[in-house]
Amino acid sequence: MAKPTIRDTLLVLAVCTLDVLFFSTFGGDLGQLGDGDLSSLGLLGYAALGCVALLWRRHAPAAVFGALLLHSVLGTLLVSGYQPVLGLLVALYSVGAHAPRRFAWLIAPATGSFAVVAANEAWLRRDESNPVTTLVGLTLFYALLSTGVWALGLLAGRSRRRLADSEQRRLGEARAAVDAERQRISRELHDIVAHAVTVMVLQAAGARKVLRADPERAADALTQVEELGRQAMSELRRMLAVQGLAGHGHSGPDGAEAEHQLGLDDLSALMERVRATGVPVELVVEGRPQPVDPSVGLAAYRTVQESLTNVAKHAGGAATVTLRWSEGLRVQVTNAAPVQRPGISATLSTGHGLLGLRERVAVVGGRLDAGPTDSGGFQVTALLPAGR
Numbered sequence: 001m002a003k004p005t006i007r008d009t010l011l012v013l014a015v016c017t018l019d020v021l022f023f024s025t026f027g028g029d030l031g032q033l034g035d036g037d038l039s040s041l042g043l044l045g046y047a048a049l050g051c052v053a054l055l056w057r058r059h060a061p062a063a064v065f066g067a068l069l070l071h072s073v074l075g076t077l078l079v080s081g082y083q084p085v086l087g088l089l090v091a092l093y094s095v096g097a098h099a100p101r102r103f104a105w106l107i108a109p110a111t112g113s114f115a116v117v118a119a120n121e122a123w124l125r126r127d128e129s130n131p132v133t134t135l136v137g138l139t140l141f142y143a144l145l146s147t148g149v150w151a152l153g154l155l156a157g158r159s160r161r162r163l164a165d166s167e168q169r170r171l172g173e174a175r176a177a178v179d180a181e182r183q184r185i186s187r188e189l190h191d192i193v194a195h196a197v198t199v200m201v202l203q204a205a206g207a208r209k210v211l212r213a214d215p216e217r218a219a220d221a222l223t224q225v226e227e228l229g230r231q232a233m234s235e236l237r238r239m240l241a242v243q244g245l246a247g248h249g250h251s252g253p254d255g256a257e258a259e260h261q262l263g264l265d266d267l268s269a270l271m272e273r274v275r276a277t278g279v280p281v282e283l284v285v286e287g288r289p290q291p292v293d294p295s296v297g298l299a300a301y302r303t304v305q306e307s308l309t310n311v312a313k314h315a316g317g318a319a320t321v322t323l324r325w326s327e328g329l330r331v332q333v334t335n336a337a338p339v340q341r342p343g344i345s346a347t348l349s350t351g352h353g354l355l356g357l358r359e360r361v362a363v364v365g366g367r368l369d370a371g372p373t374d375s376g377g378f379q380v381t382a383l384l385p386a387g388r
Helices: 006-022 040-056 061-078 086-098 101-124 131-210 215-243 252-259 264-275 294-315 344-348 353-363
Strands: 281-286 319-325 328-335 367-372 378-385
Touching: 006 040, 006 086, 040 061, 040 086, 061 086, 061 101, 086 101, 086 131, 101 131, 131 215, 131 294, 131 353, 264 281, 264 294, 264 319, 294 319, 294 328, 294 353, 294 378, 353 367, 353 378
Parallel strands: 281 319
Antiparallel strands: 319 328, 328 378, 367 378
16 A cells, blocks of 8 residues: 555644644533543544544545544544544545545445534534524535535546546557657668668679679679668668758768658669669559659658568569559569579568558558469559559
């Protein structure tokens, strides 16, 4: 159970003080009380005994109410010169504010306790007024008071819970936004690094095989590795610049590349790099090209890039890239049946490329389908919106 707070302690001191001052003979005479009065010290001790339970009113409101109810009844009946009222009211407020709604029935015993207080006071004032009138009036007053205090606590509890729920929703939305951003960055990193590393490894492996027999061809392959590495670094700088993680104010060629967002115009260069690894790639364009949003262009580029990367890693057969323009843009990458067993390039697979690609396409309002063809190859199709 949580420890009481300083605020709870100050509340207990205030309730105990006011209860003794206004509802006991320590602060004012309630009537003729006979010779059996407790001393002022004993009265204060009994008052403090009940009020101490309020320290746990937030964490066990029903139990605290039960303790204060017993304290109030016993105090009224057995302790001369003391009628506990405020502690029970605070406990009843706590039931409304911190206990489930099923504890609303506790208003009834609270009203009964206050009826005892009303009867005691009516008896003490029997010489000043009609005891029946006093009893009925005080009973109605305490009934309305207890109901109002409980309702006030209920409203306060609802408001507090509403604020807590709102804060939880805000935190949940913030966490979801952070997770979505992390996933987006993860997809970007995968698309950039997986393609670059795959082509670089294939080019380096090819250069190693022909290094002695054909040094010129090996040099060309290593040049491709260098250029691809530079492009991957430029893409990484662009992504980091968008995230605000890279320096601002780039100038020169690197800065220009960092500002460039990949799209449909970059497909030719992408296919040339894949062809350089020994994978035949053909581009087919059907229909009249239309303008697309940069995000759609990037999604189309990543679709072709991921598909061709998988062809280079796993299949090695010829691939066909089809751009079909109609009401939207249909990007389709089809490769023939594998002509080689997966070798060193297969170890480069992360296994999450198509999953991330499907999410990327969905974000721009498209749909991605992927699966084997009847001829033993594989086909990836992305349906993307066209027009700005």
